[in-house]
Amino acid sequence: MKILVLYGPNLNMLGKRDVSQYGTVTLDAINEMLKDIAQKESIDLVFFQSNHEGVLIDFLQKYSKNASGILINPGALTHYGYSLRDALTDTKLPIVEVHLSNILEREAFRKTDVLDRIVLERFMGKREKSYIDGLAKLIKHIKNQKSNSKNTK
Numbered sequence: 001m002k003i004l005v006l007y008g009p010n011l012n013m014l015g016k017r018d019v020s021q022y023g024t025v026t027l028d029a030i031n032e033m034l035k036d037i038a039q040k041e042s043i044d045l046v047f048f049q050s051n052h053e054g055v056l057i058d059f060l061q062k063y064s065k066n067a068s069g070i071l072i073n074p075g076a077l078t079h080y081g082y083s084l085r086d087a088l089t090d091t092k093l094p095i096v097e098v099h100l101s102n103i104l105e106r107e108a109f110r111k112t113d114v115l116d117r118i119v120l121e122r123f124m125g126k127r128e129k130s131y132i133d134g135l136a137k138l139i140k141h142i143k144n145q146k147s148n149s150k151n152t153k
């Protein structure tokens with residue numbers, strides 16, 4: 001089983017950017033944490049970060065075919081990234097959205113989330129723990145999907 005883990009703009013700067021919102025943990029450290037969890041479940045994670053919406057879309061078009069799900073922190077694209085939203089929808093994969101900060105308790109523009117209707121669930125406000133919870137949800141969902149499809153065969 002393969003899960004795509006995507007990060008949008010500025011998330012490569014974790015550890016250095018606005019530590020009051022995002023903490024001091026780097027993206028590499030988050031990836032290591034997720035890798036540990038995935039390994040125990042024999043799941044492959046494919047990590048990708050870009051500061052460009054089109055590059056994220058190119059990645060999804062190329063790699064979603066062989067994946068079982070998507071874990072994504074779209075960064076600020078969360079609030080206005082309609083072409084990313086369309087590309088995510090086109091994958092037809094289960095998607096879980098994560099945020100380090102609580103986007104509902106910050107500036108007004110962050111309350112708009114163009115992905116909220118297309119994701120299984122959103123995890124936010126728990127810093128890197130949001131990722132752990134989000135990955136657990138996605139794995140559980142994919143496993144349930146697989147066992148349900150087996151039972152109906």
Ligand code: DQA
Binds near residue numbers: 010098099
């Ligand atoms: C973020 C929240 C977004 O509003 C912001 O633009 C980010 C990070 C988060 O993880 O809390 O870049 O997605």
